[in-house]
């Protein structure tokens with residue numbers, strides 16, 4: 660039953676591709692190393708510093724759900740690869756599946772700084788969204804993002820996500836402050852215009 664999923668998405672204008680697949684432990688350790696970056700804490704709102712062997716804790720942290728309608732369920736965690744024989748540059752996942760409401764949450768991070776702002780994050784997110792809508796019959800995908808994380812908000816807006824709610828002072832940051840969060844959602848019929 661535990662068949663390895665391999666997803667691929669091409670950026671049509673340039674021909675570059677991303678591959679998404681489950682990660683072996685050494686690849687998760689690589690992401691843990693890349694995540695040791697103070698600036699990520701402000702962007703993501705949680706402490707991204709883990710011991711190299713804390714692979715389970717790292718997966719638990721990225722799989723944590725924030726939406727009220729999300730349900731406890733097995734997350735689908737993918738490494739983001741530029742080539743299959745290489746190390747991942749980041750992760751993307753679907754989590755909190757609610758199969759009564761047909762909803763799920765998503766999150767993405769390109770942890771390798773040198774590959775940010777090159778279109779890979781958006782492409783990876785696009786692929787898991789298509790997978791959730793087409794293969795898992797999900798109808799709504801939600802994402803919660805710190806209101807200060809403008810580039811992530813731009814990215815999901817460009818994919819058709821709309822703002823559902825701004826939750827002021829709702830997110831406890833590792834430094835003890837409460838940050839504002841925005842809940843964005845995408846419905847399955849809004850991706851018809853994607854090419």
Ligand SMILES: CC(C)(COP(=O)(O)OP(=O)(O)OC[C@H]1O[C@@H](n2cnc3c(N)ncnc32)[C@H](O)[C@@H]1OP(=O)(O)O)[C@@H](O)C(=O)NCCC(=O)NCCS
Pocket residue numbers: 699702703749766767768769770774775776777778779780781782803804805808809810811813814817
């Ligand atoms: C947010 C993140 C996943 C985006 O992935 P990426 O590969 O760097 O971004 P892309 O090159 O795919 O760009 C996607 C969109 O993001 C927006 N974006 C990217 N960089 C931006 C910047 N510096 N300023 C404003 N918008 C920006 C753009 O809208 C872009 O869409 P467009 O190409 O249609 O204009 C990645 O930068 C990242 O991991 N950042 C740190 C962690 C994080 O913030 N994760 C999200 C937590 S919810």
